[in-house]
Amino acid sequence: MSSRPLIDCRVASSRQDALTRAFVHWSWARAVLHNGWWLVTSVYLVVDAGLSASQIVLIGAVQGIFALCCEVPAGVLADTFSRKWSLVLSQVLMGTAMVTTGLVTSFVALLGTQVLWGLAWTFASGADIAWITDELDAPDRISGVLSRTARAQLTGAATGLLAFGALAWSTRRDVAIVVAGSAMLLLSLYVAARFTEHNFVPARSARWSTSWTTFRRGVSLVRRSPELLRIFVATFLINGASDAGGRLAPKQLVDLGLPGRLDPIIWFTGLGVVALAVGALALRIVERRLDGEHARHSYGVAAAVGAVGTAGLAFAPDAVGGGVALVVVSGIAVPLTRVIAMIWVNARTTSDVRATTHSFLAQAEYLGEVICGLLITLVAHVAGLPVALAGAAALFALTAAIMRRPAPA
Structure with a gap:
């Protein structure tokens, strides 16, 4: 009896374990950085930038409107072009927005950085789950992986609150903000190096037409x-x-x-x-x-x-x-x-x-x-x-x- 099928199963299982670890570790690190960054930024907007309550509410509203408008187009692009590179783009945009937040204090400039931060999330939401689901290619394992990832995000968020709160207290708030953003930019290199994309086939021609078709298929599925x-x-x-x-x-x-x-x-x-x-x-x-x-x-x-x-x-x-x-x-x-x-x-x-x-x-x-x-x-x-x-x-x-x-x- 040939041992080849057994070897293939072990190789597949090993690859799935490696993908799971990479995804969970990335999710944890991202949670550390963005939650720690937001804790410090929420204080920075009030104390250092001196924004009023109405200006803070306006930033949230404008950010939400931009995210609402860009969410589905970003998801369609991830389904058409690449989930992995959509995540890399998200990290780059997010890190840029985070760094520049600590470098400015005017309302208009901060409005721009926060809108860019919200836009960055649209390239990751959906693309991350789609990537791990298709790359793992193991329907019996994916729910457990997503649950494990959610736990990692929660513990990462707690770590970020403590770490960057302490950093901001021991140095300055703008320093902590820039450090978090710089680390988020570096995290894009982790995605580029560790995330594979073997089970995704991008559209080869008429990509914008394919994007529209993808959107219509999604709407039809939901309806x-x-x-x-x-x-x-x-x-x-x-x-x-x-x-x-x-x-x-x-x-x-x-x-x-x-x-x-x-x-x-x-x-x-x-x-x-x-x-x-x-x-x-x-x-x-x-x-x-x-x-x-x-x-x-x-x-x-x-x-x-x-x-x-x-x-x-x-x-x-x-x-x-x-x-x-x-x-x-x-x-x-x-x-x-x-x-x-x-x-x-x-x-x-x-x-x-x-x-x-x-x-x-x-x-x-x-x-x-x-x-x-x-x-x-x-x-x-x-x-x-x-x-x-x-x-x-x-x-x-x-x-x-x-x-x-x-x-x-």
């Missing part, structure tokens, strides 16, 4: 799939609730009265690290229930947890109770629903439109942030923070109800 439409609606609602709730949570905790012995930035950094650790643990515990027939139930439960946690934050008696509620939402509900949605979409799309379909999912996230987020913010101005947070809790509850409905026959 024919009630389950894809369900997860897009759920993503729209839950992302709007979580984004608005996350933006309002610091104000709510301050109003409830944070203990005065510690600087508020220490409180929020600590809460962020605890939430990330809880999220990594939660993903580990429910890893086997994130796909297949369990996914819909797990998503519904996570959304219900988000509803309870957000309601707890809205009506917490003090800052400690509000902090616990915030950890429940950001550590359990948000990461679980995002990972399940990613796996859900990935399992129901095809290789030729995989990045495009993930870009549609990202668009649902952006639309939720813009539409639901603005409505909840309006409620906060009219009726106050507790009522606005109760509205966010209602969106979580509505999502849970949608996911409890049985799948169509």
Whole structure:
């Protein structure tokens, strides 16, 4: 009996393991850099650049609009030209935006750097999942890989908060920002060197026509799939609730009265690290229930947890109770629903439109942030923070109800 098939299986398994390690390590490093960078940048915009609240909100709105418009074209280009080089381009643009943020303080210049940063993400969202799915070429392993990647991103985010927070404290905020951006630029070399692309066939001719065809195929796939439409609606609602709730949570905790012995930035950094650790643990515990027939139930439960946690934050008696509620939402509900949605979409799309379909999912996230987020913010101005947070809790509850409905026959 020939041992050739056994050798081939071992070689294939070894290659899959190497691809998985490269992808997980890259995801962890990217999370370290962009989360640490954003922690320092969020303070830099207020303290060093002196931006007003309206200017900060305007930056977020313009960034979201650009990302919303560019998300699907970027996904189509990744499906048509190259997933790997789309990721390299994303890293280069992202690193450039991060570095230049630390070099300028004017509103117009910072608006430009933040828009470029948002644009950079559109070239990576969808392309990263499409790349690892097709290069791994192991449907039985991909859900586990994506779950492991999500855990790595959470631990990387916690590492980034601690590392770059300490760097900014010990040196200067602009120095920490430039260091993070420079490291992100170097990370593009890692992608170029370690990421292969053996299982992707780019369009050889009439590429722009092929891009349009790819877009239409993606739209057709989503329209024919009630389950894809369900997860897009759920993503729209839950992302709007979580984004608005996350933006309002610091104000709510301050109003409830944070203990005065510690600087508020220490409180929020600590809460962020605890939430990330809880999220990594939660993903580990429910890893086997994130796909297949369990996914819909797990998503519904996570959304219900988000509803309870957000309601707890809205009506917490003090800052400690509000902090616990915030950890429940950001550590359990948000990461679980995002990972399940990613796996859900990935399992129901095809290789030729995989990045495009993930870009549609990202668009649902952006639309939720813009539409639901603005409505909840309006409620906060009219009726106050507790009522606005109760509205966010209602969106979580509505999502849970949608996911409890049985799948169509």
